[in-house]
Amino acid sequence: MFIRVLFLAISLLSFSACVSKDTATSNLTTTETEKEHKIESEELRLLMQELNMVVYDRQKSELDRDDIRRRHALNLADIVKGFAKKIESMPADKLGNELTVEDREMYLYYAQELYKDGEAINEVAQNYEMEKLDRTVAKMQQTCNRCHALLRD
Amino acid sequence: MKTGSFKSLFLLSISLALYAAEDDAELELLKVQAKELSQRIEAYETKSNEKRTAALKDENREVRSDYIVDDTQGYSAPMNQKGVLELTSANTVLSVGGRIQLHSIYAWPEGSYFAGKIPLDDSGENGQLIMSARDSRLWVKTRTPTEYGPIRTLIEIDFLGTTATEINTNSHGLRLRHAYFEMAGFTVGQTNSAFNAFVTLDTITYAVNDTLVRQPLIRYSVNNRSFGYDLSLEQPETTLLDQNGTIITPKDDVAPDVIARLRYYPSWGETSVALMGRYITQDQATLSDGSRVAGRDAAFGWGVNMSGKIKLYGLDDIRFDAQYGVGLGRYVAYNAFAAGSIDADGNIELQPAYGGHIGYRHWWSTKFRSTLAFSYAATDNDITNVNPAARSSVNSDVYGSQLNLLWIPIPNGLVGLEYSKALRSVESGEEGNMDMLTLLVRYDF
Numbered sequence: 262m263f264i265r266v267l268f269l270a271i272s273l274l275s276f277s278a279c280v281s282k283d284t285a286t287s288n289l290t291t292t293e294t295e296k297e298h299k300i301e302s303e304e305l306r307l308l309m310q311e312l313n314m315v316v317y318d319r320q321k322s323e324l325d326r327d328d329i330r331r332r333h334a335l336n337l338a339d340i341v342k343g344f345a346k347k348i349e350s351m352p353a354d355k356l357g358n359e360l361t362v363e364d365r366e367m368y369l370y371y372a373q374e375l376y377k378d379g380e381a382i383n384e385v386a387q388n389y390e391m392e393k394l395d396r397t398v399a400k401m402q403q404t405c406n407r408c409h410a411l412l413r414d
Numbered sequence: 415m416k417t418g419s420f421k422s423l424f425l426l427s428i429s430l431a432l433y434a435a436e437d438d439a440e441l442e443l444l445k446v447q448a449k450e451l452s453q454r455i456e457a458y459e460t461k462s463n464e465k466r467t468a469a470l471k472d473e474n475r476e477v478r479s480d481y482i483v484d485d486t487q488g489y490s491a492p493m494n495q496k497g498v499l500e501l502t503s504a505n506t507v508l509s510v511g512g513r514i515q516l517h518s519i520y521a522w523p524e525g526s527y528f529a530g531k532i533p534l535d536d537s538g539e540n541g542q543l544i545m546s547a548r549d550s551r552l553w554v555k556t557r558t559p560t561e562y563g564p565i566r567t568l569i570e571i572d573f574l575g576t577t578a579t580e581i582n583t584n585s586h587g588l589r590l591r592h593a594y595f596e597m598a599g600f601t602v603g604q605t606n607s608a609f610n611a612f613v614t615l616d617t618i619t620y621a622v623n624d625t626l627v628r629q630p631l632i633r634y635s636v637n638n639r640s641f642g643y644d645l646s647l648e649q650p651e652t653t654l655l656d657q658n659g660t661i662i663t664p665k666d667d668v669a670p671d672v673i674a675r676l677r678y679y680p681s682w683g684e685t686s687v688a689l690m691g692r693y694i695t696q697d698q699a700t701l702s703d704g705s706r707v708a709g710r711d712a713a714f715g716w717g718v719n720m721s722g723k724i725k726l727y728g729l730d731d732i733r734f735d736a737q738y739g740v741g742l743g744r745y746v747a748y749n750a751f752a753a754g755s756i757d758a759d760g761n762i763e764l765q766p767a768y769g770g771h772i773g774y775r776h777w778w779s780t781k782f783r784s785t786l787a788f789s790y791a792a793t794d795n796d797i798t799n800v801n802p803a804a805r806s807s808v809n810s811d812v813y814g815s816q817l818n819l820l821w822i823p824i825p826n827g828l829v830g831l832e833y834s835k836a837l838r839s840v841e842s843g844e845e846g847n848m849d850m851l852t853l854l855v856r857y858d859f
Contacts (some may be wrong), residue, residue: 276726310729316826316858320626322592322605323553328637332679335639389557389564392507398839402696410421 276365301344309398327391334386334394341401342379348372364412371408376402423571446632490765505559512552515856519544522849529622529791529812530750532838534846548573548586565597568605591628601633601646608633608646608673609745611735612686615773615816616785617716618852622814623769623791625719625737625746642677652694654758654762655795656701657750659804662756664699665734683731685722694717694741694762707760715741715753715764729777735788736770743767750794750809754799767793773816781822789814798843813837830854 312333315326349372360368378401385393501597523538525531544688553570575587594603605629615621634648675688697710717739724732737746745751754764773787792811800808818832830853837847 307711308727313825314729317616317828318612319616320592320606321572322568323555324592324594324596325606327566329557332639388559389566390507392509 293388298344303342306339308333308340312337312398327389330391330394331386331389334382334398337398338379338383338386340379341382342376343374345379347371349376360412367407367411371404371411374404375401376406427617434584434791441676452798461675466609480729498561506556507558507854508554510552510554511859513530513550513858515547515549515551515854516722517544517546517549519546519752519855520851525836525848527619527814527836527848528750528849529624529747529814529836529838530562530809532836532846532848534806534810534838534840534844534851536846538548542609547584551591552761553592557578559633560597562598565595567595569593591740597633599637601631601635604628604847607745608644608675609648609690609717609719610670611719612675612677612688612737613684613721613723613733614681615733615771615787616783616818616820617773617787617816617831617834618776618854619814619817619850620748621735621771621787621789621816622812622836623737623747623771624736624788625735627745639703640679644673644675644677646673646675651698651744653749653752654694654696654699654754654756655765655800655808656703656756657758657799657801657804658702659800659807660702661749661752662699664695664696664756666695666699667693668695669693683723683725686720688719690719690739690742690745692741694743694764696756696760696762699756699760703757705754707758707759710761711760713741713754713762715739715743716769717742717745719745729775729783732772732773733771733774734772736768739768740764747791747809750791750812751795757799762835763796763799765794765796767791771814782819785813785816787816800841801830802842806840806844808841810839810841812839824857826858828854828856828858830856 293372312330315329315333318326321329346391349369378397382394382401385391385397454584479727481850520541520543523533523536524540524541524544525533526540549572551570551572553568555566555568557564557566559565569590570592571588572591573586573588575589576584590602590604592605594601596602596779605628606631607625608631609625610627611625614624616724620626620766628653629649631646631648633644634641635644635821647670650669650671652664652667653661654664656662669692670691671690673688676684677686678684693712694709694715695710695712698705698706698708717737719737719739721734721735722733725735728752732838739745741753743749743751746767746769751767752765754762756762769785769791772791772800773785775785776782790811790813793809795808795810796807798810814834814836815835818830818833820828821832823829824825832852832854834850835847836850837845839845
């Protein structure tokens, strides 16, 4: 009987440990940072969709379209840099209760990378180097994905 | 991140189990189980560390996520820009691009959707199929850094020049659309007028009050993040309605059209207001019947055009454009109205023209969208100057509406189906309307 109790206890606690893992993820998503990040991610999505839609803007010359892309790219760089700065200056306890020291280091590392990506997008847009915009945005996208793969997925 | 929790829970489990154990046999069994669990935790930790290391070191690894990129919600991978050919030489970057577009149109009755060309009767054939690739385009642009900032150039052409026959080869002529450069805030060459609507409808056919003029100009622009303004001197072209109901172009202009435009990009959308002043002149103009007026005359015309976009939920938006002016003429509705009228003595009387359109664009998904739009344009002709028999060729007002479904099958591709209906009235009291179904297939390269 006590073996059953033991099995039950271990099973329950193991299950709770698994739940704890999921909770850790959801705790992470409920921090203020995460809430803000979700909003910013939505802004980024819309901005990127708008960027992809510029090609369909009617009655614009190709240079007009480049001006529109440039404006969107500058906004995108601002959002990305703003978020990266926010993470860097965030007290450790606001980054997520379940983050280990190691995770925090990774989080900050990716925030720094994101800031650099934002700077690169800004520079490309400032110089009208629109042919480089794809690459710089793709680099930012890669940073976002790596961070999410490690800390969110 | 989760190994700490695992360890605590494991120890707690063991403590509880030990407490519950009654004899040595059970204790031995527990020890074996504990050992197995311990090995599993170690394996988990190793795997977790490997994952972190891989994330840091493998710079080329592509990872998908539910954020930012091509995902379950169907957002395209960001930035599929065009301009596929890039040649770099001596700091100049040259890009080539364009679009291939096929229009397939059914109209009842046959006619054109442009404001001044909507058929007045239904004597034309119904449901004729017209297919055309003439609106395909090709452009070349360059960018060269200078001490005053980059100098950018653009030449763009389409094939809406001389019309060819459809019998054999459809060899339509080239037409210049844009040819200009930009440097240090100056734009010099031929391109869109600053009076044009800054925001346009997402439709296949045009709004009947459309303001689209491309002409030679010199413009100075200031661009900031949230606003910009332009001051533009543009090619003048007087258009006057004569007694025969024909719009003539005297070609006697002496001063450029002057346009000032303010652009504003708030978080809720974008908007612009353009003000125009123009000097309408004629000097012994030749009328449509070949006669020549003796005198000369001039008048000052003006106009205002306001367009904008208000963002709604997601990418949905409302787009609008409204204009009013005295002597607006060719700047609205594709020259359906004259800037003014000219009498037999050569006197000019400018006339007001006005119009507006509004459209709602809705996204059904990230690939499908629709626009429902209404437009209107009208003018107050000096009808006393026009012979009664000629009044059927003088436009008074036009209505239009469009409903479409546009699909993005691949990045930079577009397939669209649009139903449009338009109605035109002329000064003789006649009215005509047409229905049109347009299928568009297009790819921008």
